[in-house]
Amino acid sequence: MRGMGISHKVNTMGECLMPTRQDTANDELLIQRFEAALLNLDRLAAADLLSQEIKQEPMQVVERIIVPALESIGRAWEDGRLALSQIYMGGRICEELVDSLFPAAKEAHRQQPKMALAVLDDYHLLGKRMVYATIRSGGYALDDYGRMEAAALAQRAGEAGVEVLFISALMLASALRVRQVRNELERMGCHVKIMVGGAPFRLDERLWQEVGADAMGRNASDALPQISKWIGAQP
Amino acid sequence: MNELHEQTSMQRVLQALQHREADRVPFFLLVTMHGARELGLSIQDYFSRAEHVVEGQLRMRAKYRHDCLCPFFYASIEVEAWGGEVIYVEDGPPNSGQPIISRAEEIMYLEPPDVKTTPCLKKVLSATQQLKAQVGDEVPIIGVVMSPFSLPVMQMGFERYLELMLERPELFERLMQINEEFCVAWANAQLKAGATAICYFDPVSSSTIIPREHYLRTGFEVAKRTIARINGPTATHFASGRCGPILADVGLTGTAVVGVSAEENLASRKSVCRGKVSLLGNLNGIAMRRWTPKQAEQEVKNALAQAGAGGGFILSDNHGEIPFQVPEDVLMSLSEAVHTWGRYPLHWIQNER
Numbered sequence: 300m301r302g303m304g305i306s307h308k309v310n311t312m313g314e315c316l317m318p319t320r321q322d323t324a325n326d327e328l329l330i331q332r333f334e335a336a337l338l339n340l341d342r343l344a345a346a347d348l349l350s351q352e353i354k355q356e357p358m359q360v361v362e363r364i365i366v367p368a369l370e371s372i373g374r375a376w377e378d379g380r381l382a383l384s385q386i387y388m389g390g391r392i393c394e395e396l397v398d399s400l401f402p403a404a405k406e407a408h409r410q411q412p413k414m415a416l417a418v419l420d421d422y423h424l425l426g427k428r429m430v431y432a433t434i435r436s437g438g439y440a441l442d443d444y445g446r447m448e449a450a451a452l453a454q455r456a457g458e459a460g461v462e463v464l465f466i467s468a469l470m471l472a473s474a475l476r477v478r479q480v481r482n483e484l485e486r487m488g489c490h491v492k493i494m495v496g497g498a499p500f501r502l503d504e505r506l507w508q509e510v511g512a513d514a515m516g517r518n519a520s521d522a523l524p525q526i527s528k529w530i531g532a533q534p
Numbered sequence: 535m536n537e538l539h540e541q542t543s544m545q546r547v548l549q550a551l552q553h554r555e556a557d558r559v560p561f562f563l564l565v566t567m568h569g570a571r572e573l574g575l576s577i578q579d580y581f582s583r584a585e586h587v588v589e590g591q592l593r594m595r596a597k598y599r600h601d602c603l604c605p606f607f608y609a610s611i612e613v614e615a616w617g618g619e620v621i622y623v624e625d626g627p628p629n630s631g632q633p634i635i636s637r638a639e640e641i642m643y644l645e646p647p648d649v650k651t652t653p654c655l656k657k658v659l660s661a662t663q664q665l666k667a668q669v670g671d672e673v674p675i676i677g678v679v680m681s682p683f684s685l686p687v688m689q690m691g692f693e694r695y696l697e698l699m700l701e702r703p704e705l706f707e708r709l710m711q712i713n714e715e716f717c718v719a720w721a722n723a724q725l726k727a728g729a730t731a732i733c734y735f736d737p738v739s740s741s742t743i744i745p746r747e748h749y750l751r752t753g754f755e756v757a758k759r760t761i762a763r764i765n766g767p768t769a770t771h772f773a774s775g776r777c778g779p780i781l782a783d784v785g786l787t788g789t790a791v792v793g794v795s796a797e798e799n800l801a802s803r804k805s806v807c808r809g810k811v812s813l814l815g816n817l818n819g820i821a822m823r824r825w826t827p828k829q830a831e832q833e834v835k836n837a838l839a840q841a842g843a844g845g846g847f848i849l850s851d852n853h854g855e856i857p858f859q860v861p862e863d864v865l866m867s868l869s870e871a872v873h874t875w876g877r878y879p880l881h882w883i884q885n886e887r
Contacts (some may be wrong), residue, residue, distance in 0.1 A: 340700065344881055375589065376797070379741065379742075379776050379778065379779075381745070381799070382700075382742065382745045383742060383743045383744075384696050384743060384745070384748065387696055388696070404621070418682055420623065420629070421629060422631055422632060422691065423687070423691075423692060424631065424691060424692050425692035425696070426690070470627070470629060471626060471820055471823070471857045471859065472625045472626025472859075473626075475625070498820075499820050500818035501797075502774065502819075502821060503821045503823070503824070
């Protein structure tokens with residue numbers, strides 16, 4: 300993987316941006332208000348909150364406000380406090396806002412690994428769409444391969460030089476085919492990090508390891524810290 | 535209830551639904567695909583003829599001694615009836631293909647299929663009739679419908695449907711009207727063919743998918759209207775989705791039974807609906823695949839301990855369909871466990887506390 304570490308504390312000029320206690324309190328309030336705007340599907344309020352921060356480095360805003368809000372929403376879904384429709388719409392709004400308010404954020408991770416995502420054997424595409432919106436909201440670029448069968452997915456990812464592959468599966472039979480993707484990639488000599496997600500993986504917490512994945516997301520926002528972790532682990 | 539004689543499955547289930555203890559806790563093992571393996575057929579061949587499903591269901595019940603028959607083929611059969619594509623796989627339920635509605639505006643011209651003349655639905659009705667002829671009133675036969683509110687996931691895709699719900703209320707209402715007509719006709723045709731009750735599959739209404747306030751405006755109203763027109767008892771199933779925040783509301787839709795997710799605590803759900811609505815669940819069908827027989831027994835005991843006392847509980851999986859990959863020794867262990875530990879009164883629970 301050719302990624303590089305992401306710093307939360309240094310801007311593009313190399314200046315130290317260590318937050319003060321007041322900054323942290325302000326951020327927490329901002330995150331709460333932003334999260335509330337997302338859950339109320341209030342695009343205008345969400346955009347207003349981000350607009351106030353528009354003079355900052357785009358990635359600072361993404362990482363200080365958008366990513367924590369999405370992670371908080373994801374945790375609330377896992378706990379049963381929020382519903383999937385709220386996460387979906389929140390992710391879509393964030394994706395639109397990042398695209399419109401912070402076009403520079405789209406290029407911010409130009410040192411990132413090459414990433415793609417797909418749904419296996421299935422026309423239930425919502426999970427994949429949510430992961431796509433979340434990752435894009437985090438300022439990363441990735442290719443959406445849509446619905447694919449296992450062998451074709453491995454072939455395409457391998458030939459494209461994908462380094463991180465996200466796979467969504469709704470049905471158990473589809474989830475089990477991740478093993479085929481892994482085997483095929485290995486046969487091609489491709490060392491790809493695979494992160495899986497979807498109901499079968501949540502209901503059987505050992506399944507992701509059984510099928511040869513490197514990580515499992517319990518909700519869409521789990522993708523963001525995992526990407527950071529993989530990028531940070533590179534020499 | 536402490537009668538010495540063994541009850542029929544029908545008596546056992548009816549007593550449980552009256553929130554009374556029968557001779558033992560009823561057990562619904564929803565093995566929709568395992569009959570194919572039993573008959574040495576591929577899943578596609580198995581579902582090609584009603585006679586296969588009838589034979590498969592009868593053999594499964596003879597083997598595992600559960601308390602229902604389920605002539606349900608696969609969820610995507612409904613979208614197949616609407617002209618959609620069904621994709622078969624060798625190790626799982628057939629899945630729905632490309633959605634039949636590609637643009638929301640097409641809803642204005644959508645026509646429901648005729649349940650009496652559509653070939654795939656006729657197969658289900660035939661299987662139901664044949665099972666009824668075999669078991670009469672001794673065993674409940676469970677028909678299945680997708681709720682009008684959840685069918686659009688297959689009709690138009692989940693993402694487009696969520697956007698329709700949230701952003702196109704007039705077209706959403708139109709789609710509900712069309713789907714409600716179909717759902718009522720389909721449910722009543724199954725009841726007429728011999729089904730005892732209808733399982734109303736409604737995963738989109740679950741609190742995993744939409745918040746309660748959204749449910750009350752949408753899926754709840756749809757369910758109330760639809761269930762009121764179904765000529766028999768219904769069980770509402772959220773197919774692994776959580777029902778906790780809406781459990782009391784679901785009871786107001788007129789349904790008799792609610793399916794509980796494996797992600798929920800049966801005891802707390804039971805405390806909410808004791809004496810009002812019965813519970814069905816909540817063995818984890820996905821994890822079941824790797825259970826040992828011993829673990830399967832323990833899972834059954836856990837569920838019985840949480841929800842068995844006082845009736846109002848049917849032991850089943852959490853999804854309404856046992857995955858094809860679950861091995862027979864696990865299914866056998868589930869059956870043996872409920873026959874051993876599910877016998878009323880459940881005094882052993884006190885001893886283990």
